[in-house]
Amino acid sequence: MPMNKQELSQKDFSKVLSFSLFEGLSHSLIKELLSQSRVLTLNHREAIYQCGDKTDSFCLVLDGAFKLVRPTAKGDDVIMYFATAGDAIGALLMNKPVAEYPISAKAMGPSSAISIPKATYELYWSKNAEIQKKLNSQLYNRMTVLQDDKALAKAPLNQKIATLLLNLLDRSPVKDELLIYVPLTRQEIADSLGVTVESVIRTMSEWSQRGIIQTHDKKIEIVKFNELVNIIKD
């Protein structure tokens, strides 16, 4: 695993300050929460955690994106969540005395994350109600995503895809562009929705032809926002 480990730079730290996870917390507390942590830099498709890894650390996404993936019995992958800047990966597992990662976390394009040892969690995160509450909120949001997903179970494929794209667009850091900044393959969209690549391609090809979306270098641009909204509304 050729990922690069670095101390936390000043620049990294100022980025961290903007995370909603640390909103309203004092700088000194944040420094404690990040003690002994390291910045990991990963290339496309490299994994921070593999399914089955011991949970002796957790991560905060600093830059780029990671897909949280669970392999199924049949060999195909299911993507549980796209983690982007500010998202915690595996933080909840720290409460368990000993455990293994139930998912793999793989970089989508060049990405970086802060790795925080379990010892730091036990020392500073575990005892602090404020940060536990923040973790709660983040978890709640992620749960909402899963629930929204479930609510779409009976919806036709085009509605599922449209919803996914608009949700990801919503989480983009750049608000004035209709560009999904996470590099997404059709396969990943399929794995996230629990459908086949071919079906995704058939739907999205049609959208491309109708000028609703455009793909450049794995980044999807929503050209006709309203068309997608209409598809969702049915």
Place this chain on the structure above:
Amino acid sequence: MPMNKQELSQKDFSKVLSFSLFEGLSHSLIKELLSQSRVLTLNHREAIYQCGDKTDSFCLVLDGAFKLVRPTAKGDDVIMYFATAGDAIGALLMNKPVAEYPISAKAMGPSSAISIPKATYELYWSKNAEIQKKLNSQLYNRMTVLQDDKALAKAPLNQKIATLLLNLLDRSPVKDELLIYVPLTRQEIADSLGVTVESVIRTMSEWSQRGIIQTHDKKIEIVKFNELVNIIKD
């Protein structure tokens, strides 16, 4: 809404002590956490919370079961979770300054729950890292259920149903019987899996004929446990 409100009895309190949410906490702390709370007794199909209700309280399930339901645009319901004894309902919403319930919680058979005012949450739950961690664990478990669900997206219907039944069986308080103690209609199974009633019935009727399951008074008994396991394994 004819639900009955009562003070917390001694018997209720001792039941609460067995909840994993309060495991290892002192009696005095638990009393604080439950201050100003009331026991609600509900009949079949009565709701503790309706979608859109103000979040000025949350609940702990004391007895029976509740389905957490979200209505979809098309009019059909989606069941997000079956909450049983010890499960918190809406606890995470207490962190938000002001919000509305995104789901309805409806009793499945005669059930009871402890209603805890938001003020109590803010006074005793919010500041306490220990109970926040417990909430985290519970939330993590519920998230795991949703993820397991998602992993089954591509599985055939019979595997989905079998998995649901075995999961519910697993949560039964009585361990030596193969009886699902939550009264379940076929419609509810369908709503939980995001499929149609007819499909559920066709599958389960076949199982009944083959003697794999039996239904008495809305309670499902797993007669041939191994058969269901085989179906899941495919």
Place this chain on the structure above:
DNA sequence: CGTAGCCTTGAAGGTGATCAATGTTTGTGG
């Protein structure tokens, strides 16, 4: 230049949805 990863297209087939009708059980009020 060859491989790896991703995208595309077509044809065939199956699973579960839809629609419609009917039976069964439970509960309620006169």
Place this chain on the structure above:
DNA sequence: CCACAAACATTGATCACCTTCAAGGCTACG
């Protein structure tokens, strides 16, 4: 206690949507 309604279960026929399988093309990169 009966009549009626409401909730739940069942069955059949038809059909759409998505999967599956198979083949081939494109682009990046060592």
